[in-house]
Amino acid sequence: MSKTESDTPNRLALIASKGTLDWAYPPFILATAAGAMGWEVGVFFTFYGLTLLKHDIEAEVSPLGNPAMPMKMPFGPEGFQNINWSIPQAAMSIPGFNSVATGLMKQTFKNKGVAAVGELRDTAVELGVDLIACQMTMDVFGFKREDFISGCQIGGAATFLEYAAGAEVSLFV
Amino acid sequence: MSKTESDTPNRLALIASKGTLDWAYPPFILATAAGAMGWEVGVFFTFYGLTLLKHDIEAEVSPLGNPAMPMKMPFGPEGFQNINWSIPQAAMSIPGFNSVATGLMKQTFKNKGVAAVGELRDTAVELGVDLIACQMTMDVFGFKREDFISGCQIGGAATFLEYAAGAEVSLFV
């Protein structure tokens, strides 16, 4: 329930489970928006989302199996005008296409004034957002503490659940 | 916390972030179910989900990269009996296959009495569900207000967060 008129700030508890460039935006945008509103924010990075804590974010966009990507819209939104709209699904499986799509998305987001994922992450840290790496995922995939940025902590599912129990809003992204 | 016995109605805050036909169902089904139960409901359409506010919903189903789709189940549920169950993953990348899968899903849902996505959206509007288009996604992808149905509003992440802070249930779909 909202506590906007009480003493304690609202709290947002997020799980970031996806590692592609496009899906990196929602958790960071929500986290920084909430942080800028004075909320307490914690983001638990797990599964594929754990890669978003690496020093250099290497996330890629995948148009494959994603027919809702704007580049497949018939009327062609201006942000993607330089894409060949008739690219068939099969062509998207060509090696290298992912990096093309990623570059276009990065450029589009930059042109429109949306901060790149790395900048959003820096902003989150500056706003005091708690970034938590999932211990179990680290063990399973072989990550080490030094693979990640210094501003993050390490925790487990119990850490997230205890934090989320006191949150006004909890979301699994 | 449940307020079913108090004066104010429960509130459901949804984020609809996916634009494929299959993933269009969960937010609209949850929104209309909650609306029919007398809840306050707000759905924030962002990212690929923004396309679900277009006048004509052109969402497609993508079986690619989705091995859990029923058509890959060995025992063949009756809803998909007319599909060749041995279609290999590679064949699914053939241009045009997505529209076949989409047609089959639409037909299956129709046969089973489940309302089409467009009808669910109309029902949501009739039930007073707030449909909110994400301003930032509109800017990034080049959408304009007139691209969307008249029954929707425009807002940002802060709009969603303030609304969700007062919700009993918030979900990111």
Added chain:
Amino acid sequence: MSKTESDTPNRLALIASKGTLDWAYPPFILATAAGAMGWEVGVFFTFYGLTLLKHDIEAEVSPLGNPAMPMKMPFGPEGFQNINWSIPQAAMSIPGFNSVATGLMKQTFKNKGVAAVGELRDTAVELGVDLIACQMTMDVFGFKREDFISGCQIGGAATFLEYAAGAEVSLFV
């Protein structure tokens, strides 16, 4: 809001909507973690996630359209050392590749001490977690009660919403 110091236990309401092996882990890990912490837990299996209630879980991992999968990471986490890291996206559409990826993930998870999905499900049942099959999805896809494990119940969106209204944490996975 947290009730950790009050009489009633916290409650976790989950929606499990995906049916691939990788996405089967998050709901079961969260459910068993919360159950072990003494929380009330309910998991609503809907859409592709419904297959996770079948007697034998046949979920597959799909690397296709998922560029964040560890096997595409340049530095090669130890859990996937025996994978050829240069596999192009196109090769992943070869029939049979999904089962290879699934086998590797199962093995990796096993080596690292993470319980297999089936074991996690058994643990959830033992912990008293409520497993609920979505009636509508059963109708649409042609599932019958006997297709599922005996420990589950059947319900609709309203069932979930009423349960979630009383939950401290609700997540859509």
